[in-house]
Amino acid sequence: MGHGKCLYASMYGIAYRSDLDTFPTPGLLGYWPDTVLANKNSAYTFRNSSGTSLITEKLKKAAEYVGLSHKGIHDIGSSWFGPAHLIIKLSSMAVVLSKYLRVYMFGPGSFCRCATCTELPLECTWGSGPYAGTILLYAQELAINQIWDKNQYDSLNKVNVDASTTTDESVCANLHLHVFHGSDRFSKFEFVDGRYKEFNMTGLKLSKARDFAIFLALKSSGQGIGEQEVSARYSIGGDGSLANVCKMDADISSL
Template identity: 30%
Template structure:
């Protein structure tokens, strides 16, 4: 079993999750920052999902708001990264995974290959699954959104010119596909020339250009 491991809290978060797990009668092995991707057998994935749903409902009903002891000073939605309602599913899944695998779970079950950060400078072949995170790094969700919104402000002819002149980004995708074919056909060793950040950026802009080209923005 392997789980994505990306920080989405701090010491306050970790301590509070352990206390809530204990309050609800669940075991917690102090393995924190388990992320969205679970590489487990299908039977276990159903167990994790069901327990995550049960715990998540408790969180949404009882663990946020000014009346909750310990977080009286926080807004109802919480405060990132201290205690944040929008990642309830991650909090609930952490408790569920720690409980279900309480006798075997360890840090060795957290993998950097899963939920690999989209702004990573590592080789794309080190990432089994890429997670576009919320932060100020490039490539991250809001950074790309802001850049895309700025692009849409340009005159139509400038947008078209930039969409046509996308050869450098297309070459990134071509290199990845070419290397993939070599790996599949010839059992070649990846050389890792393309990094995750450049691959995700090229892919996102290619998708954006396709979407923009399919509609009449004027």
């Protein structure tokens, strides 16, 4: 296994770790970061006005318990993009740490799992305190604290990883879109419920994050109407390439 990890790291210079409900964008083409990029505004710790929360304190103590450093870096998104050897290292650490956190924070005898409880304490539900459903985010936080320093964290002023699919922001100003919870277009819940089956795509401008996401989702699933017209307008051929959508929209706007 160790040999395999070294082989993968040598074969690929850049790697991505991401959730399934995401879309890569044309902005990825030719982009070669020399450090790990991630969204630092995920807000899963629900900190109060003083900047602290039960979650942040639990995670700091969890790191201390196993002798890891915690630099106070919280609320990091679930997607990472950067040098392959660092992404592999972070991913391996997160897998191990998630097993540890499942016992330390949510195992028998822990604050969130008492012997006489019939349901989760309010402090251990989403939005109120440590929540077992987001243990991956917690494990990734401990891992990223071993890789990043404060300068790297401070340098990430732009949210170009895990960007939203509900905005008119340029899709090519971002590297990667993440479909978050919600009903605003593009919504994964509306998509699963079949609400976009009759959606007319002909007015979509694919250089916009929202329109890019809905086109990609509907085209790949055979939903919606007007796909052929949009594909013809952007010269999207049999290979499905969307690499030139930003340039083409810029050219169209200049006419």
